[in-house]
Amino acid sequence: MATGRTHRPATRSRGIPEATVARLPLYLRALTALSERSVPTVSSEELAAAAGVNSAKLRKDFSYLGSYGTRGVGYDVEYLVYQISRELGLTQDWPVVIVGIGNLGAALANYGGFASRGFRVAALIDADPAMAGKPVAGIPVQHTDELEAIIRDNGVSIGVIATPAGAAQQVCDRLVAAGVTSILNFAPTVLTVPDGVDVRKVDLSIELQILAFHEQRKAGEEAAADGAPAQAAGTTNSAVAAKRQDSATDQGPDGDVPAVMPA
Numbered sequence: 001m002a003t004g005r006t007h008r009p010a011t012r013s014r015g016i017p018e019a020t021v022a023r024l025p026l027y028l029r030a031l032t033a034l035s036e037r038s039v040p041t042v043s044s045e046e047l048a049a050a051a052g053v054n055s056a057k058l059r060k061d062f063s064y065l066g067s068y069g070t071r072g073v074g075y076d077v078e079y080l081v082y083q084i085s086r087e088l089g090l091t092q093d094w095p096v097v098i099v100g101i102g103n104l105g106a107a108l109a110n111y112g113g114f115a116s117r118g119f120r121v122a123a124l125i126d127a128d129p130a131m132a133g134k135p136v137a138g139i140p141v142q143h144t145d146e147l148e149a150i151i152r153d154n155g156v157s158i159g160v161i162a163t164p165a166g167a168a169q170q171v172c173d174r175l176v177a178a179g180v181t182s183i184l185n186f187a188p189t190v191l192t193v194p195d196g197v198d199v200r201k202v203d204l205s206i207e208l209q210i211l212a213f214h215e216q217r218k219a220g221e222e223a224a225a226d227g228a229p230a231q232a233a234g235t236t237n238s239a240v241a242a243k244r245q246d247s248a249t250d251q252g253p254d255g256d257v258p259a260v261m262p263a
C-alpha cells in the first residue's frame with residue numbers, strides 16, 4: 001500500500017528550519033530544568049551550555065520564534081517554555097498508542113516522561129491474545145483486532161511501534177490506514193509510508209556503533225601517539241558514524257534532521 005518515505009522540506013511552513021525544530025526539544029529540556037529550580041531568567045550562553053548547543057546558533061533559533069531576550073537580563077524562562085511548547089504543539093494533549101507490549105513496549109508504557117510532556121498513552125496494543133486485558137502501567141493491553149477502533153475512538157495521530165522487525169511494516173500500514181500520521185519506530189527496520197506520514201526511528205544499537213567507532217578512533221590515536229602504526233579508523237563503521245550523529249533521526253541513511261546537533 002505505501003509507496004515511499006516521507007519527504008519533508010528543509011523549512012517548515014511557518015519559516016522555522018527543520019534543524020531549528022530538531023533543537024527546540026533540547027532547549028525545552030534545559031529550560032524545564034531551570035523552571036523547576038524557579039530560575040527566572042537565563043542568558044543565551046548559559047542556556048546554550050545547558051542544551052549543548054552553540055550560543056550563536058541558539059540566538060538564531062530563537063529569532064525564528066520572535067524571541068530576542070533582553071540585553072543584560074537574558075531570556076524569560078517561563079515565557080520561553082511556553083513559546084517553545086506552543087511551537088512544538090505540546091500545549092495540547094497528544095494521545096499515543098504503543099503497539100507491541102513486550103520488554104520495550106512495557107518499559108515505554110511505564111515511562112513517566114511522556115505524560116509530563118503532553119503525550120498521553122491512550123492504549124497499549126499487542127497481537128498476543130494471552131496479553132489481552134492484562135494491565136501494564138495500569139492500562140489494560142488490547143488485542144490488535146481492535147487497533148482501528150482504538151485509533152478512531154481516541155483520535156490518535158501518533159503511534160509507537162515496538163514489535164519485532166518482521167511485524168513492523170504491517171503494523172505501520174494498519175496504523176496509517178486507520179489515520180495515524182506520525183510514527184515512532186523502535187523496530188530495526190526501515191518503514192515505507194505514504195506522503196504526509198512522518199516516521200522517526202530510534203535505534204540504540206546504532207548509537208552504540210557510533211560510540212564503538214569513536215572508541216576505535218581514540219585507540220588508534222593513542223597508538224599513534226605511542227609510536228605504533230595508527231589503526232585504520234572506522235574501517236567498518238565509518239560510513240554509519242559519518243551519517244548518523246544523532247540520537248533520533250529521520251529514518252533511512254539520508255536522515256537530514258539531527259535531533260542532537262553538534263555544538
Ligand SMILES: NC(=O)c1ccc[n+]([C@@H]2O[C@H](COP(=O)([O-])OP(=O)(O)OC[C@H]3O[C@@H](n4cnc5c(N)ncnc54)[C@H](O)[C@@H]3O)[C@@H](O)[C@H]2O)c1
Pocket residue numbers: 099100101102103104105125126127128144162163164165167170171185186187188202203204205
Ligand atoms: N530502538 C531500540 O533502541 C530498541 C531497543 C530494544 C529493542 N528494540 C526493538 O523493539 C522491538 C521489541 O523488542 P522487545 O525486546 O520488546 O521484544 P519482545 O519480544 O519482548 O516484544 C515484542 C512484542 O510485540 C508483540 N507483537 C508481535 N507481533 C505483533 C503484531 N503484529 N502486532 C502487535 N504486537 C505484536 C509480541 O506479542 C510481543 O509482546 C524489537 O523490534 C526490537 O528489536 C529496539
